[in-house]
Amino acid sequence: MSRLREQNKQRTFEQIKQAARTLFERKGYAATTTREIAEEAQIATGTLFLYVQDKAELLILLYADVFGDLIDETFATVPEDRPLPDILLHIFGPFFELYGRHPENARHFLKELLFHEGERRQHQQVTKQNEELIRRLIQIVQRAQERGEIRQDVDPHQAAGSFFAIYFAAVTAWLGSFLVMNSASLGQLRSLFELQIRGMLPPDAESAIQQAMR
Structure with missing residues (x-):
């Protein structure tokens, strides 16, 4: 179970990074919000802040x-x-x-x-x-x-x-x-x-x- 949780966490983290990469390239860093990153990654905004500040x-x-x-x-x-x-x-x-x-x-x-x-x-x-x-x-x-x-x-x-x-x-x-x-x-x-x-x-x-x- 512990290994499965770690795998899920890593998968979510990769989703977040991919979402940020997509939005930063499409809209630019300054115009992108954390809410948009969370939506692109299909997670709650609160979940995003469990991974990055x-x-x-x-x-x-x-x-x-x-x-x-x-x-x-x-x-x-x-x-x-x-x-x-x-x-x-x-x-x-x-x-x-x-x-x-x-x-x-x-x-x-x-x-x-x-x-x-x-x-x-x-x-x-x-x-x-x-x-x-x-x-x-x-x-x-x-x-x-x-x-x-x-x-x-x-x-x-x-x-x-x-x-x-x-x-x-x-x-x-x-x-x-x-x-x-x-x-x-x-x-x-x-x-x-x-x-x-x-x-x-x-x-x-x-x-x-x-x-x-x-």
Whole structure:
């Protein structure tokens, strides 16, 4: 009986998430009410609040669900034979594409993530996912060092953190309309990565670039 109850609870929770996903995509996050989510999920509004505190929690949960798969997919298909800027765009480009599908919802997601209560389980889940992304980025940096693309004295942890910071600042500025960038053209993001990487180049590589520019 206990197992059956858990299965029913999980089924209801999936119905709630699917209902929220449908309405957020159709109407937008701001225009959707918790009552509408409950009706779409075919449950009472009171039942909805047994599973989530509010619709903001649902929004974060939906993005967190996608992030896990996105991280696994992008790192599983990293083009090892490409230069580091190409690899970084391969990793971060899909996140821009995700946000670009529903920019208004993405703005609300980042707002809730950055400026509201951070003790919710969903906030902690996104934090852990970001930490996992950076952990895998560290391995990317280490392999770039092995290929001679980055100096050996560069701390892989700091380099990975700086690449993530560039991505997060760019996507935040883009969604906040402070930066002209769209999900279809990531040339500006690549330029930011290349500028950062230039400071990590081995001396021989830097000399070659200067020669090419003359």
